Amino acid sequence: MKNFPVQTRVTKRYGHTTILDNIKMTLNKGEIFGLLGPSGSGKTTFVKLLCGIEEATEGEVIVLEKQMPDLNVMKRIGYMAQADALYGELTAYENLEFFATLSGVSRREQKARILSAMKLVDLEKELQKRVEDFSGGMKRRLSLAIALLHNPDILILDEPTVGIDPSLRQKIWETFEDLRSKGVLILVTTHVMDEAERCSRLGMIKGGHLIAVGTPDELKKQTDSQTIEQAFLSYGGQSNEN
Amino acid sequence: MRISAVVKRILKQFIHDKRTMALMIVAPIIILTMLSLVFNGEDLELKIGVLDLPDQIVEKMEQHAVVKNVSSEDAIESLLKEDYDAVVVFNNGEKKLYLEGSNPSINRAVIELVKNSAVNSEEKVTMNISYLFGSDDMTSFDHFGPVLVGFFIFFFVFLIAGVSFLRERTQGTLERVLASPIKRWELVIGYVVGFGLFTMVQSAIIALYSVYVIDLKMEGSFFYVLLITLMLALSALTLGILLSSFAKNELQMIQFIPLVVVPQIFFSGLFNLDTISNYLSWIGPLTPLYYGADALKSVMIKGQGLTELWIDLLVLFGFSITFMILNIYALKKHRRI
Structure with missing residues (x-):
């Protein structure tokens, strides 16, 4: 059990509203875990629990053997929020520099890390541009670069490829696969079904319940579907009947 | 190192945001100039x-x-x-x-x-x-000028600090920053130092302008004026950040002004304090501007020094420390540790 970087058994409520109901999940080192679910299903809340920004109402969230939130574990997580959290008045480089320092990247290493992260997202020419002049897709990519800056062991990405064109998305996914082969655990939430196909495993959340977990092939087989989209819909149908 | 990252970021944001910078320095100067030209006497017992x-x-x-x-x-x-x-x-x-x-x-x-x-x-x-103090060539503006210098510094620092912290929340950067291993107190200190440095420059320019261009009466040491305005600005800054956590958007932040900032004028000595009704007079000593204005008058009109000032300065510093501790506590809403 010790080798699982993420183990959860968690319930989250706001007042009387249950957002997540006893989500039991175990994530492995070196996998890309895709979290699927309609909007409002609790994906983002789950992601925030893993990052330590939200706290469990009941149960536990164990990341790298520590109950979250834990500042030492947060150093080893790269997080990309659903909304781009960037300082528009600052240049891309200044944003990266700020977050690099917060995540504990030493001053000597900063420049090299910033350059390599920006190369990955194809923005290395825009370093001195103000972020308020960036397009939506560029902001998304800059947020991703920020999440990658400190070589985290766990990457938590909330809809990372929204607004990014297909060819760049392809490149970003190659990066994810490269990181996974180095042992990084990547958790992505997504709406894009062809992305879901590329995940090692998938989890489907609906109405705060985890309704299915498995590899893309397993999920398709179980529901007798051709595509993940059909599988997703068929699980959704079942849960409505319950 | 994390504190200095926050400080550096705030200063850079200021440098890039020329309009805010101009607002904080030029607006008080314009208003002080206008008032110095406009004002006439008043009536009292x-x-x-x-x-x-x-x-x-x-x-x-x-x-x-x-x-x-x-x-x-x-x-x-x-x-x-x-x-x-x-x-x-x-x-x-x-x-x-x-x-x-x-x-x-x-x-x-x-x-x-x-x-x-x-x-x-x-x-x-x-x-x-x-x-005893002053002379027959003193104008009315000499009398309430020090209060206004204090007030405008307080007002603008409160507004800008509050809004910028609020924006951190609404644009999601606060959450993103708190997803990093920064400690809550490091963030608050970073904010206070970053804004504090900028405020020092702002206060110095406004005070210099008031004394040497508008020719406000200046009996005491200019250094004390800087010290007082800095302490006053610090309390405005920490109060602004604190109240921003009770506002949902910029508009609500602005609504705090008539509630929190404007009433302070009434108790700052701009109006004769003796004429304030007893039902209200207890409010004065609870407001930072009360002490800031008193200290500024002591230095600028009466030429007094630290012996008369230290209590005012200490109280202002106490306000800032209290607000900072409350800020660190208020951030718990966003992250427990």
């Missing part, structure tokens, strides 16, 4: 001490002022330092008027009153007038 005055004159004066008999000439100075505006002394035909002097409109009113109270209005009244 006077408190006058008398020594050896004929009863008829005292009776006449009592129609317009609170009059108290003074036992001897030695008591005059301490009476003026308390809250009396003036003491009139008739001594062997020599008429002397001692004025507290820091408020020129009160000075004028006292002189007017004493002259009008003379038994024989035909008789030309000649008096020796002496001022």
Whole structure:
């Protein structure tokens, strides 16, 4: 059990509203875990629990053997929020520099890390541009670069490829696969079904319940579907009947 | 290192955001300049001490002022330092008027009153007038200028600090920052130092302008003015950040101004504090501007030094520390550790 970087058994409520109901999940080192679910299903809340920004109402969230939130574990997580959290008045480089320092990247290493992260997202020419002049897709990519800056062991990405064109998305996914082969655990939430196909495993959340977990092939087989989209819909149908 | 990252980021944001920077420095200067050109005198009840005055004159004066008999000439100075505006002394035909002097409109009113109270209005009244503080060439603006300098620094620092912290929340960067291993107190200190450095420059420019361009009366040391404005700005900054956590958007932040900032003017000495109703007068000592304005008046009008200032400075510092601790606590809403 010790080798699982993420183990959860968690319930989250706001007042009387249950957002997540006893989500039991175990994530492995070196996998890309895709979290699927309609909007409002609790994906983002789950992601925030893993990052330590939200706290469990009941149960536990164990990341790298520590109950979250834990500042030492947060150093080893790269997080990309659903909304781009960037300082528009600052240049891309200044944003990266700020977050690099917060995540504990030493001053000597900063420049090299910033350059390599920006190369990955194809923005290395825009370093001195103000972020308020960036397009939506560029902001998304800059947020991703920020999440990658400190070589985290766990990457938590909330809809990372929204607004990014297909060819760049392809490149970003190659990066994810490269990181996974180095042992990084990547958790992505997504709406894009062809992305879901590329995940090692998938989890489907609906109405705060985890309704299915498995590899893309397993999920398709179980529901007798051709595509993940059909599988997703068929699980959704079942849960409505319950 | 994380604190310095926050500090550096705030300063860079200022440098990039020229309009905000200009607003914080130029707007107070413009308003102070306008007021210095516009303002005229006011009306109030006077408190006058008398020594050896004929009863008829005292009776006449009592129609317009609170009059108290003074036992001897030695008591005059301490009476003026308390809250009396003036003491009139008739001594062997020599008429002397001692004025507290820091408020020129009160000075004028006292002189007017004493002259009008003379038994024989035909008789030309000649008096020796002496001022404890100030002088006869002091204008009204000299009197309330120090309060306004304090107020505008407080106002703009409060607004800009509050809005910028609020924006961190609404644009999601606060959450993103808290997803990093920064500690809550590091974030608050970073904010205070970053804004503090900028505020120092802002206060220095406004104070320099007020003294050397508008030619506001300046009796004491300029260094003390800087120290007071810095302490006042610090309290505005920490209060602004604190209140921003109770606002949902910029508009709500602005709504705090009539509630939190404007009432402070009433208790800062811009209006005569003696005329405030007892039901309200307890509010004054709870507001930072009360102490900031008092300290600025002490230095700029009365030329006093640390002996008179340290309590005001200490209270302002206490406000800032309290607000900072509350800030660190309020951030718990976003992350427990």
